[in-house]
Amino acid sequence: MSQGQHGEAGRHVTADALEAYVMGMLDDIEVAEVERHVSKCSVCEQALMREATLEMAFERVVRESGRRSERAPEPARRVAQLRSGAIAGGAVGAFAMAAAVILWVVPASTHGGVSSSFGAEVEANVGAQPYAQAGDAADDSRITDARDGG
Amino acid sequence: LARSDEPRATASEPKAPTHDELCARALAGDMAAWNALVQRHNHRVVVSLLGRGMGLDRAKDVAQDAWMRLIEQQREGRLKTLQLPGLAIVQAGFLALETVRRETRHETSWRRHEPIDARPEAGEVPDPAIDAEARLLSNEQLARAEAVLARCSPSARKVFRLVYGNDGGMSHAEVADVVGLSVQRVRQIVCEVRKLLRAAVEGDEAKVVKP
Numbered sequence: 001m002s003q004g005q006h007g008e009a010g011r012h013v014t015a016d017a018l019e020a021y022v023m024g025m026l027d028d029i030e031v032a033e034v035e036r037h038v039s040k041c042s043v044c045e046q047a048l049m050r051e052a053t054l055e056m057a058f059e060r061v062v063r064e065s066g067r068r069s070e071r072a073p074e075p076a077r078r079v080a081q082l083r084s085g086a087i088a089g090g091a092v093g094a095f096a097m098a099a100a101v102i103l104w105v106v107p108a109s110t111h112g113g114v115s116s117s118f119g120a121e122v123e124a125n126v127g128a129q130p131y132a133q134a135g136d137a138a139d140d141s142r143i144t145d146a147r148d149g150g
Numbered sequence: 151l152a153r154s155d156e157p158r159a160t161a162s163e164p165k166a167p168t169h170d171e172l173c174a175r176a177l178a179g180d181m182a183a184w185n186a187l188v189q190r191h192n193h194r195v196v197v198s199l200l201g202r203g204m205g206l207d208r209a210k211d212v213a214q215d216a217w218m219r220l221i222e223q224q225r226e227g228r229l230k231t232l233q234l235p236g237l238a239i240v241q242a243g244f245l246a247l248e249t250v251r252r253e254t255r256h257e258t259s260w261r262r263h264e265p266i267d268a269r270p271e272a273g274e275v276p277d278p279a280i281d282a283e284a285r286l287l288s289n290e291q292l293a294r295a296e297a298v299l300a301r302c303s304p305s306a307r308k309v310f311r312l313v314y315g316n317d318g319g320m321s322h323a324e325v326a327d328v329v330g331l332s333v334q335r336v337r338q339i340v341c342e343v344r345k346l347l348r349a350a351v352e353g354d355e356a357k358v359v360k361p
Contacts, residue, residue, distance in 0.1 A: 061292060061296055
């Protein structure tokens with residue numbers, strides 16, 4: 001800003017000077033010069049208020065964009081949690097299934113009696129190696145984990 | 151007016167107490183520390199009041215009152231932490247609101263004695279309940295400005311966030327130290343980003359070129 005633009009000649013403070021004022025980029029003498037004019041000139045005072053409003057608005061923009069970027073990873077974290085939960089649930093389910101098969105088959109083969117046709121079918125298919133079957137199921141679930149997780 | 155390179159360059163001066171040290175000393179009742187903090191942050195407080203639509207002279211008075219209140223609170227042992235300039239800005243905001251409420255009440259009772267056609271329209275009396283932040287920026291303007299900021303280069307964004315973040319941010323000299331640029335370059339970046347955001351807020355985005 002050239003000299004005299006906000007002096008006694010009555011010329012207004014330039015937009016650059018007002019911007020520099022709100023940004024704290026003027027030295028003490030320049031600040032005093034701007035303030036002397038602004039306190040007597042309602043046009044420049046209004047312009048200064050608008051500039052200050054904008055300055056405060058920029059702080060809000062930074063604050064809001066910061067908040068948004070903090071929230072941004074949240075969906076990704078949620079998906080990861082859901083996926084790990086599903087995987088853990090799958091593994092637990094597989095173990096439960098294997099345990100159920102063992103509980104179903106072992107007593108039947110031990111006591112020699114088959115109570116139903118479903119039990120007979122299970123005995124025919126897996127009864128000879130129940131524990132191997134359970135172990136296989138667990139191994140399968142781990143492979144799925146690795147694939148899902150990777 | 152030429153833009154000064156030195157007004158905020160307090161942190162880089164050798165042996166000068168850091169901002170945190172000043173705050174700690176002020177909390178312990180050191181008036182010299184309070185003076186240094188007022189000297190450093192008062193302008194920001196005044197600008198925040200101007201941004202609320204307060205005139206310059208009154209803004210300076212209210213800012214002064216806000217500092218006095220903080221010092222009183224410290225002396226009464228009611229101030230446990232001191233985050234500046236944010237706390238002073240908040241204190242000044244409360245005082246500004248109080249002032250507007252008081253004046254609105256006074257104005258209303260005084261106006262009762264005037265003829266009806268001399269009374270102001272409803273819109274002319276400022277509503278103290280209006281949230282100052284919402285008045286600063288509509289959601290649409292905010293979204294536009296955020297989009298523009300997101301499109302700036304990462305280094306420009308970082309500089310801008312350091313200057314305008316954390317309730318008053320850092321001085322240009324401090325930011326220059328942090329990012330390893332000259333104060334002049336930091337100011338150039340801030341001015342460029344500011345120009346973009348101003349255009350975005352004022353709905354004139356197409357006229358400005360990305361830095």
